[in-house]
Amino acid sequence: MSSSSRARTRERGYVLVAAITIAILYFALMELMLIDSSRALREAQRFRSKVVAATLAESAAELSAASMVSRNAGDTINADDEQGSMKATCKVTGQAFNIDAEATTSGVSPVTSSVRVQGRIVGQRVMIDYTFHSQ
Secondary structure (H helix, E strand, O other): OHHHHHHHHHHHHHHHHHHHHHHHHHHHHHHHHHHHHHHHHHHHHHHHHHHHHHHHHHHHHHHHHOOHHHOOOOEEEEEEOOOEEEEEEEEEEOOEEEEEEEEEEOOOOOOEEEEEEEEEEEOOEEEEEEEEEEO
8 A cells, every 4th residue: 555655646746746837837928928918008108199299299280270361470379188288380471381380298108299381371272382290
């Protein structure tokens, strides 16, 4: 009987070592997945900030151009919301105009974006010649 007990002890040892090894590998895999998902989250947040900054800058340019024909040169627009802040300046000289807009996102990774619009006013029509976008 003592010989069969030793055989079982040896088998139990192998099973215990195998179970511990599998558990360690499982937790290591979970840790790697957690690291990868946090990296993907940071990349997604940066991408979202870039898109929001570009959208805010375009919105600032649109606000500045909304009533361009009827207002004076040099008007400045500033606006803030939960997404970030935006500002735009419109300069009208004769029939030509320049709109310079800039926006900065708020949040985890702030991003600044700018839009520049060049064009001309013919009567009551506004014609855009060039737009420049940068981040």
